Every structure is written in C-alpha cells, then in structure tokens.
Amino acid sequence: MRFLYGPVASWRLGRSLGVDIISTKEKTCSFDCVYCQLGRTVNKTAEREVYVKTEEIEREISEIADTIADTTDVITFAGMGEPTLGANLGEIADVIRRQCPKTPIAILTNSALMTDAGVREELKKMDVVVAKLDAPDQPTFERVNRPLNEEIKLDAIIKGLTEFREGYKGRLCLQMMFVEENKESGVEMARIAAAIQPDEVQLNTPLRPCPANPLPPEEMERIQKHFKGLNAAVISVYDKMKPEVRVIDKTEVIKRRGVED
Numbered sequence: 636m637r638f639l640y641g642p643v644a645s646w647r648l649g650r651s652l653g654v655d656i657i658s659t660k661e662k663t664c665s666f667d668c669v670y671c672q673l674g675r676t677v678n679k680t681a682e683r684e685v686y687v688k689t690e691e692i693e694r695e696i697s698e699i700a701d702t703i704a705d706t707t708d709v710i711t712f713a714g715m716g717e718p719t720l721g722a723n724l725g726e727i728a729d730v731i732r733r734q735c736p737k738t739p740i741a742i743l744t745n746s747a748l749m750t751d752a753g754v755r756e757e758l759k760k761m762d763v764v765v766a767k768l769d770a771p772d773q774p775t776f777e778r779v780n781r782p783l784n785e786e787i788k789l790d791a792i793i794k795g796l797t798e799f800r801e802g803y804k805g806r807l808c809l810q811m812m813f814v815e816e817n818k819e820s821g822v823e824m825a826r827i828a829a830a831i832q833p834d835e836v837q838l839n840t841p842l843r844p845c846p847a848n849p850l851p852p853e854e855m856e857r858i859q860k861h862f863k864g865l866n867a868a869v870i871s872v873y874d875k876m877k878p879e880v881r882v883i884d885k886t887e888v889i890k891r892r893g894v895e896d
C-alpha cells in the first residue's frame with residue numbers, strides 16, 4: 636500500500652484507515668505549525684493540484700474493501716500534509732463512498748481553504764470534518780501555525796468555517812492544539828467556538844514526538860473550563876482512551892505519524 640495506511644488508533648475517531656492523497660516524500664502544507672509531527676514544511680504551498688491520481692487510490696481501496704468494515708471505524712483523509720490541497724479530493728471521496736458505503740469518511744484539515752467555496756462543497760461529502768483552529772487572532776495564528784504568507788488571514792478562515800457550518804449536515808469538529816504560544820487564548824477560543832457552533836471541540840496538546848512540548852494535564856483542565864457551557868461535546872486528549880488496531884503496514888504509518896499506531 637502506498638497511499639493507504641493504518642488503521643491507526645485515533646483518540647478522536649477510533650480505528651482510522653488513513654488515505655493520503657498528497658503522499659509527497661516531504662510534507663506539503665500551507666502551514667508550518669510549531670508542533671507538527673512531520674517536522675518543518677518543505678513544500679509550502681496553498682495551490683491545489685492532483686498529487687495522486689484518483690485511479691491509484693481506487694486500486695488500493697478495492698484491494699482491501701472486503702475487510703474494511705471489520706477493521707476500520709472510519710476512513711480518514713490525512714497524511715503527508717494538508718489533504719484539501721489535493722485537487723481531486725471530492726472525486727476520491729465519491730470513489731471511497733462507492734466502494735465502502737457503510738464506513739464513514741472523515742478528513743483532518745488545517746482549515747486554510749475553508750475560504751474557498753469549491754473546497755467547502757467538497758468537504759460536504761465527508762461525514763466528519765475535523766477542522767484546525769489554534770488561534771483567536773492573526774499574531775497568535777502566525778506564531779503557532781506559521782502560514783505560508785500574510786495573505787492567509789485567520790478572520791477569513793473563521794468566516795469560511797462559519798459559512799461551512801451553516802450548510803453542512805455532517806459532524807463538524809474543531810480541533811484546537813494548545814502549546815506554550817497559545818495557552819492563554821482559551822477564553823477567546825471558546826467564544827469563537829460558540830459562534831461557529833461545531834458539534835464537537837477537541838482540546839489537544841502534542842503528545843506524539845514533535846518539536847513542541849505538550850501542556851501538562853492541569854493546564855489543559857484550566858483551558859477546558861473556559862469551554863464549559865458550550866453547546867457542543869468538548870473532549871480533551873488526556874481523557875480519551877485509544878482503541879485496539881490491526882495495522883496493515885507499520886512503515887507507512889510511522890512515515891506519516893512518527894509512531895506506529
């Protein structure tokens with residue numbers, strides 16, 4: 636398998652079979668987050684293009700389609716960078732839906748292309764959208780997510796997320812990664828979450844090997860208190876247990892996650 640990996644044990648999604656429609660040797664992303672487990676961004680871009688042909692993903696999915704229902708809770712677009720940069724994202728989602736109609740489809744996105752109405756339409760094909768939001772203002776956004784250029788504006792991303800929510804019937808999860816640089820932003824982040832109205836807020840801190848230190852449990856509990864009263868499920872990485880998984884190919888997982896599950 637070159638483009639599918641896992642299933643991995645995701646604290647947010649359960650047994651998650653990864654689909655990497657970017658699959659470049661080095662990471663391809665419009666951000667360069669201080670906590671990224673894939674290291675510094677080598678291919679920094681905000682342009683969409685076809686990185687992996689739809690037929691190649693289709694071939695790999697068809698090889699294991701019979702076993703997916705038994706081994707996998709969710710099929711997730713993720714991998715060596717930002718999956719919305721794949722111009723054939725929507726087309727591949729359609730292929731997966733046809734081949735695995737019983738398994739939900741999710742995506743982990745950095746939210747940068749929520750500003751693009753076409754991308755928002757493609758994201759509506761997913762059952763679960765896990766959208767990154769780590770900052771309440773542009774300076775914090777630039778410190779934590781280090782976007783490609785100053786044309787990428789947090790305000791526009793938040794507006795895009797809000798518009799997406801209005802037309803999206805699936806499960807929208809906001810994923811907020813807290814590190815030293817944004818640990819005092821909990822109050823404003825909770826206010827922004829309340830305005831967007833996600834189904835779930837995932838409060839995270841980087842526990843996998845990466846360049847940033849995780850916040851301790853007491854710090855995360857302090858942040859979580861700001862989200863009390865929000866009309867959404869609020870989960871914290873320290874509270875969740877990982878599910879058991881049977882991995883197809885450990886090398887492909889380690890390449891994309893730095894650890895084997």
Ligand code: SF4
Nearest residue numbers: 664666667668671745
């Ligand atoms: S958006 Fe994701 S892949 Fe891109 S730099 Fe940040 S953590 Fe890494």
